[in-house]
Amino acid sequence: DAGITQSPRHKVTETGTPVTLRCHQTENHRYMYWYRQDPGHGLRLIHYSYGVKDTDKGEVSDGYSVSRSKTEDFLLTLESATSSQTSVYFCAISEVVSGNTIYFGEGSWLTVV
Amino acid sequence: GENVGLHLPTLSVQEGDNSIINCAYSNSASDYFIWYKQESGKGPQFIIDIRSNMDKRQGQRVTVLLNKTVKHLSLQIAATQPGDSAVYFCAENTSGTYKYIFGTGTRLKVLA
Numbered sequence: 001d002a003g004i005t006q007s008p009r010h011k012v013t014e015t016g017t018p019v020t021l022r023c024h025q026t027e028n029h030r031y032m033y034w035y036r037q038d039p040g041h042g043l044r045l046i047h048y049s050y051g052v053k054d055t056d057k058g059e060v061s062d063g064y065s066v067s068r069s070k071t072e073d074f075l076l077t078l079e080s081a082t083s084s085q086t087s088v089y090f091c092a093i094s095e096v097v098s099g100n101t102i103y104f105g106e107g108s109w110l111t112v113v
Numbered sequence: 114g115e116n117v118g119l120h121l122p123t124l125s126v127q128e129g130d131n132s133i134i135n136c137a138y139s140n141s142a143s144d145y146f147i148w149y150k151q152e153s154g155k156g157p158q159f160i161i162d163i164r165s166n167m168d169k170r171q172g173q174r175v176t177v178l179l180n181k182t183v184k185h186l187s188l189q190i191a192a193t194q195p196g197d198s199a200v201y202f203c204a205e206n207t208s209g210t211y212k213y214i215f216g217t218g219t220r221l222k223v224l225a
Contacts, residue, residue, distance in 0.1 A: 004156075031211070039193040042202065042215030043157070050211070090156055097211050099145045099164070102204075 002103035003027050003061065006091050012111045019078040021108045022061075023091030023108040025071075033092040034066060041092065049074055050097065081112045120199060123220040132190040134219045136203035140154035141184060143214075148177060148188045151200045151218070160188070160201075168174045190221075 003026030005071040013019050023032060031050055035043040035058075045058030055066050063085060078085055088108045088109050094102040126134045138146065146163035149157035161172045163179050165187075170177050176189040186203050202218035 030195070040217065043204075043213075043214075044219050045212070056211075061172055098206050099208050101147060101159050101162055102213060103159060104149075106156045107154075 001016075002093060004091055004093060004103060004105035006035050006089075006105040006108045008108060009052050010109045011019075011024065012113060013081050014037055015082060015112055016080050017084070017113075018052075019081050019110065021076040021091075021110070023076070023105060025074075025093050027093060027103075028071060029093040031094045031102075032068065033094075033103075034074065034076045035090045036060065036087040036090060037090060037107075038049045042055060043087075043098065046089075065102060078110075081110075082113050086112045121218050123222060124137045125222045127224050128193060130194060132188075132193045132197070134139060134188045134190075134201045134221065136186040136188075136195055136216050136219075138184050138186055138203065138216075140205060140207060140215060141181075142207045145206040146177070146186055147204040147206075147213075148175075148186075149202055149204065150197075150199045151202070153194055157202070158207050183199045187195055193223050194220075195223050195225065197201045197221060 005024045007022045033048040034046040044060045049055045049068040067075045088107050091105040092102045147162045150158040151157045161171045163177045172213045178187045200218040202216045204213045204215045206213045
């Protein structure tokens with residue numbers, strides 16, 4: 001299994017509160033991603049990073065921010081959680097930008113009440 | 114764990130039979146494809162990949178077929194086992210882009 005650790009694995013939070021999800025990798029891969037998975041949708045990209053302090057938006061980035069201060073850590077922050085952000089969040093990593101497998105973490109289940 | 118994909122198409126297969134799971138991909142420019150397996154409450158797990166310069170690739174008990182003419186991908190699992198029960202989905206990617214497009218998946222149920 002790829003060395004990807006997500007924390008927390010499960011969280012229930014209230015609307016309007018900030019939430020940070022952490023992804024830690026031990027593979028030294030350059031590229032890191034945050035996806036969300038919802039019923040009826042394939043995995044959708046929130047943000048990705050192509051290096052330390054280098055990040056860019058994905059297709060569903062509204063309401064989310066990210067930071068990458070070290071190669072191994074990629075943080076996803078919901079500044080003010082909403083019920084529409086109830087989802088399963090997956091971190092992923094890859095060695096190169098394309099044409100190569102991306103490996104996923106075990107997921108973080110977030111419920112916003 | 115939460116069960117994502119509650120209304121997925123389901124394929125029920127008898128234990129020991131072969132399974133074929135299909136995927137129609139969307140972008141004719143896609144040149145790299147991956148099949149993932151996702152068990153309930155877990156993250157997607159890489160099964161096998163294929164590039165567009167190939168029509169077929171085999172792994173351990175799995176074979177992926179690619180038909181670029183009709184933009185179709187299939188995953189064949191030989192001698193299906195109870196441990197194969199999961200959601201399977203495909204992903205496509207175009208060289209030089211970070212974007213991977215993921216299918217919604219098919220649920221495979223293995224009947225004893």
